[in-house]
Structures are given as structure tokens and as C-alpha cells.
Amino acid sequence: MFKLAPSVLSADFGNLQRDIEMINTSEADWFHVDIMDGVFVPNISFGFPVMKAVQKHAKKPLDVHLMIVQPERYFQEFKDAGAEILSIHYEASTHLHRSLQNIKQLGMKAGVALNPHTPVSVLEDTIGDIDLVLLMSVNPGFGGQKFIENTYKKIAQAKELILRSNSKALIEIDGGVSESNAEKLVKAGADVLVAGNAVFSSPDPLSTIRQLKQFA
Ligand code: DX5
Ligand code: ZN
Secondary structure, rough: EEEEEEEHHHHOHHHHHHHHHHHOOOOOOEEEEEEOOOOOOEOOOHHHHHHHHHHHHHOOOOEEEEOOOHHHHHHHHHHHOOEEEEEEHHOOOOHHHHHHHHHHOOOEEEEEEEEEOHHHHOOOOHHHHHHHHEEOOOOHHHHHHHOOOOOHHHHHHHHHHHHHHHOOOOOEEEEOOOOOOOHHHHOOOEEEEEOHHHHHOOOOOOHHHHHHHHHO
């Protein structure tokens, strides 16, 4: 059974509590929380005060995706702000192995995110330490972008690497997920689907979530 993680980035920040409670009552599994610093990506999302507001109301695990340089400076703060899964970008990590150990020592699951141009093979030597492989299916920075089709090939490569290494890592797909590709993604081997725009721009988010979840 795959997991669905609506992305808080696409919520209405003026009605954040309402939108979080909607996800609480839905069939969605996790909250996907995008942190952007305006350096690693050309956009700034939000920081700890907003994340703590999410933490206060959310009744499902917080799946935190750091799109920031030097993410290791803030692992403890993200733990304190409620992160259960903390993903850092391969491209932003000079000492990826050390960072993965530090995230796990703090009691969180450790994820590694790959930009669309980064091959899955860079994870060969760390896959045994990774709980979640986050494949970006758009260029990170914004919600509502078009899904990059090359992602299917990367799912197959990630699956092969995970099986060959006896790893238990989940594969998460982030960007451009909708009712039109969710089934194909799950069949290709995705374990977690992030959906921002598809859920929050829907006239009926609860029914969109239900439709997305039926592909499990
Ligand atoms: C993009 C973020 C995504 C984004 C997905 O940089 O990492 O999580 O919120 O939004 P949609 O589903 O609208 O592409
Ligand atoms: Zn994300």
C-alpha cells in the first residue's frame, strides 16, 4: 500500500489550521513539508515558526523535505519542530554519510532527495543508510510544475538498487503528481506520492485524495 503525502506548500497559509485539519480527516498518510532557503532553490517557502504551527495541528507524520544549503546546521531544530522523516538533497551534502547518521541518531528517518539531473547511481554507497529515496520529478522550488517523464526510468533504477542492496528504503516521487499519473507511478514502484497542487487546487480536496489513494 503506497502512501500519499499532500504538500503543505500548496495550502492556503491564511487558513493553515483549516487545511491541516482537512488532511487530518482525509485518507492521506503524511504531511509533506517543503523548506526552501532561496539559495539552493530560487524560492523561499517558510521556516520554523510556520512549521511549528503545522506540528501543532497535524495528526499524521511530518515528512520534511529540505531544499537548503548546509542542511546539517538545522537537524536538531527540525527534530524539535516535529520532523519524523527528514530528507536532505544529495546536491547540498558534502558529507552525506555523516549527515544520514546524524539524522538517525536524532531519532528521525533519513531521506536523500535527488534533483532531476542527478543519477540514482550516486546512492550506490549510501543506500544501506537511507530510509527514503526522494526522486524529484520537477525541478525543486515551486509547486504546480509539469511532471518530468524521465522519472519512470529513475524509479526502476532506484528499485533495482534497493533490491540488490537488501535495503528497506521507500521511493518517494515529488512534483507534478496527479490523478493522471499516480497509478502509473505506483505500478512503476513508487511507495510514496507527494501531491501539492493536485490536492489543494481541487474544488474537492477530500475526494481528490480518495481518488489518488484508490491506486494503492
Ligand atoms: C517542489 C516541492 C514539492 C511541491 C510539489 O520543489 O518539493 O513538494 O510542493 O507540488 P506539486 O504537487 O504541485 O508539483
Ligand atoms: Zn517536496
